Each structure stands twice: as structure tokens, then as C-alpha cells.
Amino acid sequence: MSLMEKNRSVLGAGWVAAMVIGLAGCSVAPKPLQQDEIHQRVAGDQLQLYADQEPIKGPLTFADALARSxxxxxxxxxxxxESALAAGLHDVSRYDMLPKMLVSAGYTSRNNESGGTSVGIETNTVSLIPSSSVERNRTLANAEFSxxxxxxxxxxxxxxxxxxxYLIAEERRRRVMQTVLQDLRTSYxxxxxxxxxxxxxxxxxNxxxxxxxxxxxxxxxxxxPPAQxxxxxxxLLDATTLLNARRQDLEFAKRELAALMSIPPGTQFTLAEESEPSLPGxxxxxxKLxxxxxxxxPELxxxxxxxxxxxxxxRRQLLALLPSLGININDQYDSNKYLYNNNWVDSGVQVSANLFKLAAIPATQKASASQEKTDNARxxxxxxxxxxxxxxxxxxxxLALVDYDLADQSxxxxxxxxxxxxASVTSRTDSELEVIRxxxxxxxxxxxxxxxxATAQTAFGRIYNSLGLDVLPEDVRDASDLQQLSQQLQESLSRSERQAFTTAIGELPSQQPLAVRLEYSGDARAANDMLEVARQALKRNQFVLAENNQPGPTLIMQLHIANVQDGIRRGEWSVSLRRADGSVxxxxxxxxxxxxxxxRDSLNAFCEAATVAEVPNLRAWLKSGPTQVASK
Structure with a gap:
């Protein structure tokens, strides 16, 4: 067997071996997860779910719970x-605009001499003896700029x-932050x-x-008696059933709160006894809303x-259809000793265009217009x-405010x-049982x-959620300490929440303090109670109230109650605003x-209803000039 035939046999055997290895690699069977692998994954996830959490050291305020969440x-x-990933991908994409600089180096070898002969085109005779211009072993280097x-x-x-x-990822982060605040407000x-x-x-x-x-x-x-x-x-059983249902409804909220804060199951914690913030009007x-x-x-x-x-x-698709202009500069090195110059530079400019793609321009423009219409419709x-x-x-x-007022009065x-x-319990069995009931x-x-x-707080938070307002500090992600983050949130919520809400709904009637005077010829204590009810209702509606006889406009509320007729009385509030100059x-x-x-409860409810009903008139009076008269 000649040397050439041996080489062909070796080459054929190599191809057969490569094909066998390739076919063996393509015959991989499905391998389901083993039970120990699943257990290992579950154990690792359980460790990571609650890893690196600061322990709860005391009762949690609303700001503390929000910081943990x-x-x-x-x-x-x-x-x-996801936001950080999008920012990283954006940084990477900027480098795609840079020119390409490709550097390569290598070594090549062959087992025999390369070369050849030259045959005349017209005479078809060999004009040169076999010769070679390339070494068997040589090194190559290349630096290409394009x-x-x-x-x-x-x-x-x-x-x-x-x-x-990246900006979309940031808006989604904002949305999740707002949702966390809303859910926490509900559960807390x-x-x-x-x-x-x-x-x-x-x-x-018991x-x-x-x-x-x-x-x-x-x-x-x-x-x-049996009937009694x-x-x-x-x-008693009906009341107990309702009590258990209401209690379970509220206690489930603690489990939801623990889930929001990612607290490990079974962890005991208490909430701080803090006063209930007043609800705005x-x-x-x-x-404007x-x-x-x-x-x-964030969605918009x-x-x-x-x-x-x-x-x-x-624009990118249209640009891809246009002719392309390319610039290449290539610095090359070849150690071949037969070369006259072992180091040289190639350069060139190339313009290319796929003429068939130009026919796709109208279709591309039509698709772009359809996409724009779809985006606008969505x-x-x-x-x-x-x-x-x-x-x-x-x-x-x-409605939640009305329900809360009714529940509070009830x-x-x-x-x-x-x-x-x-106070009136006696030794009688029915008396003691009535006390229990x-x-x-x-x-x-x-x-x-x-x-x-809690429902009113939830409804109040829904307004924030529906508006998409940000009341949390911009650097909320920068705080690593829980206590520091809680303080930031507390300051932000106490300083910005009501102010943002007031600004958003335009509910600041006047920067000048408003005095309130209530006139009632009946019980003095009842009059004082109604005055306080009116002041609280105005505060909830974001009015600035005067203290210690400050000069400014005065809201005068006069209550007149008619005589009894058919078992009822007609009550009427006369509400007026007197300016600082004495004009009405x-x-x-x-x-x-x-x-x-x-x-007193009925009178207080009557006073609050009148105050809330006159809020729109009061805002108009604070802005108006001439006297206005309205009745209800």
C-alpha cells in the first residue's frame, strides 16, 4: 500500500470515529431529577429565604414593618x-457601538512540503519544476481594525x-414598592x-x-323559661360566631404581615402601640387626580x-435595509521565510447593499405604523x-369613612x-347572663x-396606589441598617404623605388659619363636644385651624332646634364664613x-354631617369675593 493510500485509510478511519462519537453524543436519554437533588434544592432554598435577616428586637411600628418589607x-x-440586570445590560450594549479590533496569533504545521507546478494555458505543458514558497512550520499574527x-x-x-x-425595570420596581406599601397598610x-x-x-x-x-x-x-x-x-352563639369570624379575619392579617416582611414561620413578634393617624378628607x-x-x-x-x-x-429595521459602508485596516505578520515582506498592512473601504431588501421598505414602514397604532391603543x-x-x-x-364613623359610634x-x-347587675341569673351578652x-x-x-386605611392607600404617587425616599435602597431605613421611612411618611396627598388633590383651602365658633343655646358640654367634632372634621379635610385667637376668617355654626312635632324635632345649622374685615x-x-x-351622640353626628356637607361651600367662600348664600 502506498503512502497516499495509507493516509487516505487513516483519514477515513478518523472520519468514521468522529461520526461514531457524534452519534453517541446525540443519543442522550432524559434524566429526571433524583430525590436527593430535590431535597438538596429545598434545603438550600429554605436557608436562603430567611438568610441575613436582622432579628426582631422589640415591638414593630408601621415604619419598622415597612422597612423590613x-x-x-x-x-x-x-x-x-432585575433593575440592576437591566442597568448592566445597558452598559454592555454601549460597547457594541465601538469599532471592532480583532487580534489573533497562531501556529501552523503540515507533514509534507506544500507547493506545485505551473501549466501553460495555451501549450498545456509544465513550465516549472515542483516548487514550494511556504514553510512547513510557521507562526502567524494578525491585528484587524474594522x-x-x-x-x-x-x-x-x-x-x-x-x-x-432599564427605565421600564425601574418603573416596575416603583410599582412593586407601591404595592408593598399598600399591602402593608392593609395588614398592619x-x-x-x-x-x-x-x-x-x-x-x-371563656x-x-x-x-x-x-x-x-x-x-x-x-x-x-325555656323560650327565654x-x-x-x-x-350568645350568634354573637360568638360573629366574634370568632371577625377575630380570625383580623388575626390572619398578622400572618400576611409576617409574609410581607419575610419573617420565618413561627417567629413571634408584637406590634407597637401607636396612635391611629387621622384620616384625611x-x-x-x-x-386633577x-x-x-x-x-x-408606573404602568403608563x-x-x-x-x-x-x-x-x-x-428605525433600526429601516436602517438595516440601507447600503453599508465598511472600513478595514489589517496589520499582519507571517514568519514564512520565503516571503519578501513578513509584515504588511492591508486596508480598504467597502460599500455593499442587498438590493432585494430595498423592496421590503414599504412593508417595514407599514408594520411600523401598525405597531405604533397598537401601542397607542394599548x-x-x-x-x-x-x-x-x-x-x-x-x-x-x-364609603369607608362613612362605615368607620358608623362603626366608631356603634x-x-x-x-x-x-x-x-x-353597673346594674344583680344576683339574678338572667341579669348576669345579660351582662355577658x-x-x-x-x-x-x-x-x-x-x-x-383598617378598611379606611386600605381605601386611603388605594388612592395613593391609583395615583402612582411616590412618598418614599429616593435613596430607600441605599440604607443597609434597618433602624436607619425605618427612621428615613418614618420621616418621609410623616413629612411627605399628607403633603403629597394634599398637593395632589388641591385640598389646601387657605394658608390663613381658620377659626371656628359654635353657637348653641342648649347644654354647654354638648356645645363643646360639637365644636370639637367640627374642628376634627375640618382637620380631616386639610383645613388649617387657628389657635389662641389668631386673626383671620371665622367659620360660624349656629344650631337651631324646633319644638317637638309628631315625636321628632327639626334641626337646622346656619353656617357662615366671616372674613377678617368683618364681611360675610x-x-x-x-x-x-x-x-x-x-x-350627645346624635348631636355630634348631626354637627359632623353639617360640617362635611359645607366643606365645598367653605372652600368656595375662602376664594370668593362677594357674598354667597346657599341652602340645603
């Missing part, structure tokens, strides 16, 4: 990582798109209400069980960035959804009834009151019916 909440941490105008333009638009993708106040009433509920439920036993025993012994005993037992300038929402909502801003990305994509649909959310959130807040009434029942109702009213306050800016009247003997 923003620092350890996994959803928010994911958005932070720049393409088309590649630069495409990379430029890709970099712009990458920058907008419910959990705090459950914590405040937990010990009372446990004690009362007493209820004893009372049910006594009632059944009294029924058996004939101390109570059964009605009492039914009332209902916004009335819906046009809608404008703010359309400007600030994301759509704006998506529109820019679509526009840049259209943004308009989202804008309509945002406006609907704003209006619904305001209506829910309005709780006060039931508390007084429980006090009267305890009354106290159960009073505690249920307290649960309902705390639940109504406006007068209005608010009427309603009262019982024959109205108590």
Missing part, C-alpha cells in the same frame, strides 16, 4: 435585581432600546386591632362558655418607554383603566351599654370598629330631623 420582601428584591457604519447605527438604536428597558392596621383585643376576646369567650353552661342549667332547673333561655343561648377635584394619575402611574410610564422602543425598532385602554381605578378608589374611600354606644349593664356585643363592635378603620363671605343652611330628646 422593603429590605427582605422577595418580590421587591427580585425587582431590584468599522461598519450600518453596524454602528444598528448598535446605537439597540443601546437606546436597552436604556429604555388589621393585625394591630387584633392584637389590642386578643386578651379581651380570650377572656370573654365567660361566654360558662354563661352558656349556666343558661342550660337554669333552663333545666326551671330558673328561666333558648333565645339567650341563640343570641375625601378628595373632590377629580380632574386623573391628571396626576396619567402622569405618575412603562407604555411610554415601550412606545419609544417600538419607534427605535422601526396605552389608551390602560389610561381608561387607570381613570376608572382613580374614581373607584375615591368612592371606596368615601362601638361607643355598645361600650356605654356594657357599662350600664355591669352585652359585653360580647360591645367587644364585637370594637372588632368591627378596628376592622372599619357666604351663608348656607343644613337641615335634618332629630329625635324628641336628642342625645
Amino acid at each position: 422593603l429590605k427582605y420582601n422577595l418580590d421587591y428584591r427580585l425587582k431590584l435585581m 468599522w461598519n457604519l450600518l453596524d454602528f447605527g444598528v448598535s446605537y438604536y439597540r443601546a437606546k432600546q436597552s436604556a429604555d428597558q 392596621w388589621r393585625a394591630l386591632g387584633a392584637q389590642r383585643l386578643e386578651s379581651q376576646a380570650d377572656e370573654l369567650l 365567660r361566654v362558655r360558662l354563661a352558656l353552661g349556666k343558661s342550660r342549667e337554669a333552663e333545666v332547673q326551671g330558673l328561666l 333561655a333558648l333565645a339567650y343561648q341563640s343570641a 375625601v378628595p373632590v377635584d377629580m380632574a 386623573e391628571e396626576i394619575a396619567l402622569q405618575a402611574r 410610564r412603562e407604555e411610554d418607554y415601550r412606545k419609544r422602543i417600538s419607534a427605535d425598532e422601526a 396605552r389608551l385602554a390602560l389610561s381608561m383603566a387607570v381613570l376608572t381605578q382613580v374614581r373607584i378608589s375615591v368612592e371606596r374611600y368615601k 362601638s361607643q354606644v355598645d361600650q356605654r351599654m356594657a357599662k350600664f349593664a355591669r 352585652t359585653e360580647t356585643r360591645a367587644l364585637l363592635a370594637q372588632f368591627q370598629r378596628y376592622s372599619a378603620y 363671605a357666604g351663608t348656607s343652611h343644613y337641615q335634618s330631623t332629630l329625635r324628641a330628646q336628642p342625645d
